[in-house]
Amino acid sequence: KQEVTQIPAALSVPEGENLVLNCSFTDSAIYNLQWFRQDPGKGLTSLLLIQSSQREQTSGRLNASLDKSSGRSTLYIAASQPGDSATYLCAVSPPTGGYQKVTFGTGTKLQVIP
């Protein structure tokens, strides 16, 4: 059974800092991995999707990397801003075929202090 862990559960940083969020998964047989952002009381917004054959994806100040063999992904946020404050979740999808589930981590709650 796939398990996804995100450490730390919460993180507080001053504005302008670069930071890294971690995501670990126990089964390396994944199809793809996605990072989401969730604002309080809202749904999840897709940030970056990495296919299992890829090593990283970039969008603006965000960079996500994937090391499938070690079961790890990181989300790097450059020059953090107060507007980045939210909960960040990662999710992994199973290999194609069969009827397995997407598995979500419990998230890292980020607070960027002005």
Added chain:
Amino acid sequence: EAGVAQSPRYKIIEKRQSVAFWCNPISGHATLYWYQQILGQGPKLLIQFQNNGVVDDSQLPKDRFSAERLKGVDSTLKIQPAKLEDSAVYLCASSLAGWADLYGYTFGSGTRLTVV
């Protein structure tokens, strides 16, 4: 393109009452998911539909929860009777693929349910 629509946004009910949530996925998305997210936790899959057939409902408390997807488009999730521990955000998501693929995975804004 329009996103995943959910209603209502908020609902407060007393325990033992019933409640229903509605979801309209992105047009053309074959797969629809209902998740339960308890405060401080990641989303937990309740049920997954492919078109109008159920693919996975292994974590749906079937003694009180039911869901349907009419004509492979809209879906409703019902709780009857509600318990205090059902207080959570109920998220609907849809995706283009016919299996659990994160490509194009889109969430609605969710319904926050409070059971008192």
